[in-house]
Amino acid sequence: MDALLSVPKPHNEPVRSYAPGSAERKSLARRVAELAADQLDLTLTVGGEQRPGGGAPFDVVQPHRRHHVLGVARQSTHADAQAAVAAAKAAAPGWRALPYAERAAVFLRAAELLAGGWRDTLNAATILGQSKSAQQAEIDSACELIDFLRFNAKFGEQILAEQPESSTGVWNRFDHRPLEGFVYAVTPFNFTAIAGNLPAAPALMGNTVVWKPAPTQQFAAHFTMRLFEAAGLPPGVINMLPGDGIAVSEVVLADPDLAGIHFTGSTTVFRHLWQQVGANIERFRAYPRLVGETGGKDFVVAHPSADADALHTALIRGAFEYQGQKCSAASRAYVPRSIWDGGLRDRLAATADGIGYGDVAADLSTFGGAVIDAKAFAKHAGALDRIKNSGSCTVLAGGTADDAEGWFVRPTVVECTDATHEVFTTEYFGPILSVFVYDDPAFEDTMRQAEAVAPYALTGSIFATDRSAIDRAAEVLRFAAGNFYVNDKPTGAVVGQQPFGGARGSGTNDKAGSILNLLRWVSPRTIKETFEPAVDYRYPHMG
């Protein structure tokens, strides 16, 4: 049974700078070179065993140097999925019987290993496999994953402490059981931290998991799985299946013991998974919990009172860090004419044109790398062609793409006079920032239009120094973003500080890295114990 606990008070992992000449930079560069020198077998992991999947092989490459193969994985087959489901079910009784403290200790240990000797490995794998700069890898695969692991252990303890009232002679208790069955974690390419957290969070609460990482994130996912094992995760608790997930879903979504889906990725894929669950609803032992954080078309609204310098920096960082491949990326901005014509247009275009995207692994000073794969590249190239051919849009910076060495798309700033154009509604998931310029008195109307035009509601920012404008924006845009920023870029949420998630087409808003998310992975049993049970069936009113 669980004794009274006191999980160590979590703190956010400090972000290392990797400044030129620093020891941490030399150490990271060494690890990048080591990992780039080998070609790994990117196995599946089922019941603690590593072996190749049974399907077709696929290469995992460096997006900025697309002919360099980092490792080879194989598609997971129906048989692989059946084995993973069986392993998850077999491990469940032992794992859920383990006291919470023992389960939490595994993930807390993983956090400390990652803060120490494993840090370079996960950062290097993320730089190489996902084309992140050193800084972007550090805030993701080191700091955010460490924070998820540390903070979740504390939130889990808070859930266990949540207990009902008891009247005299009675003891009421919550038994915070895991879900009955297994959880299917399906993770995106763009954050190593999210990929690690989605299987880890349900596992912490006593569930066992089938984890399907994105094929393009398989390199860092491979090392994340090794990290969990090094921290003492028992076999079968998390079972990792590389590949596109098509065959895996055919097995998993039809299994009576599917207890939940923990998904992050595109809106389209999440809706597809939800539809499959709906179609199979008669088969399940219980109603599967569906948790999905999905796409965004994230906005920055500037008021005429905004600080133009702060706005400029937020737009550049928000739109172009990690090549715009954050669900939170600033992809549409609404700027008053006074600020735009007052210098922001030219400055934004010049800064965007000056940004260096290149080989993030060869040069740790690089601002950004390539987009993730050929499919993303083709999508962005197509969007840029449509934008250039549109009568209402003017490309102020970028607008070009080149895949000779890697899948490079230049940071692009587009001014568009049609506020309903696809550039204000479609998630490209690349370095394309669309700007609508409004006449200063039209602030309120512009906000109202921006509020309703896109199907998403993930992140958004207001830039203003006028407090009444900030107050008005917070009200008008209340349901347009699950993470709302005042005078800050809409990216870079920190675990424990800005719990993350959006609504509308952006997801179920279960706030990854908060107690609200962990609550989805427990199914409490209420226990009432009566110390002196009644021995006479009659009530006083009967005389």
Ligand SMILES: NC(=O)c1ccc[n+]([C@@H]2O[C@H](COP(=O)([O-])OP(=O)(O)OC[C@H]3O[C@@H](n4cnc5c(N)ncnc54)[C@H](O)[C@@H]3O)[C@@H](O)[C@H]2O)c1
């Ligand atoms: N809201 C958030 O917190 C958040 C965070 C990160 C990314 N995202 C979103 O993720 C998207 C980008 O990531 P992506 O390109 O990896 O998304 P994606 O939807 O293409 O893929 C996500 C995952 O789903 C898998 N998948 C696809 N079809 C499947 C199926 N039939 N069965 C099982 N798995 C299947 C993919 O292989 C991958 O592992 C963007 O839309 C972005 O906004 C959202």
Ligand SMILES: N[C@@H](CCC=O)C(=O)O
């Ligand atoms: N939590 C991250 C975004 C995750 C999605 O890609 C941020 O706040 O920038």
